[in-house]
Amino acid sequence: MTGMTDRERAAAQAYVRLLETARAVLTQGPGNAPAMVPLLAAPMADADEALQAAGLAGNEAGYFRLVARLRPEVQQDMDI
Numbered sequence: 879m880t881g882m883t884d885r886e887r888a889a890a891q892a893y894v895r896l897l898e899t900a901r902a903v904l905t906q907g908p909g910n911a912p913a914m915v916p917l918l919a920a921p922m923a924d925a926d927e928a929l930q931a932a933g934l935a936g937n938e939a940g941y942f943r944l945v946a947r948l949r950p951e952v953q954q955d956m957d958i
Contacts, residue, residue, distance in 0.1 A: 882944060889928035889941065890948040896921040 882890070899921045903914040934941045 882947065883932070885928070885932040886934070886944050887948065889925070889932040889934055890944040892921070892925040892928035893941065893945050894949055896925045 896918070899918060903911065903917055906914050929935050929941060932941075934944075
């Protein structure tokens with residue numbers, strides 16, 4: 879994919895991993911959600927670290943545009 883730095887790509891990929899993990903947790907049913915929340919800690923930390931490394935902290939719109947370029951099907955879930 880052109881026009882995206884390695885750090886930007888890593889940040890977008892980290893967000894996609896977080897999104898997929900969150901979806902998996904939510905499909906376990908509301909009664910199981912409290913027990914599943916710790917599973918989100920690592921993907922959240924990875925996404926936050928990648929966001930900082932890419933210089934996108936505070937620029938969520940730019941971040942989500944990168945995610946949409948990486949995974950166009952995710953754009954349907956975002957209001958960008």
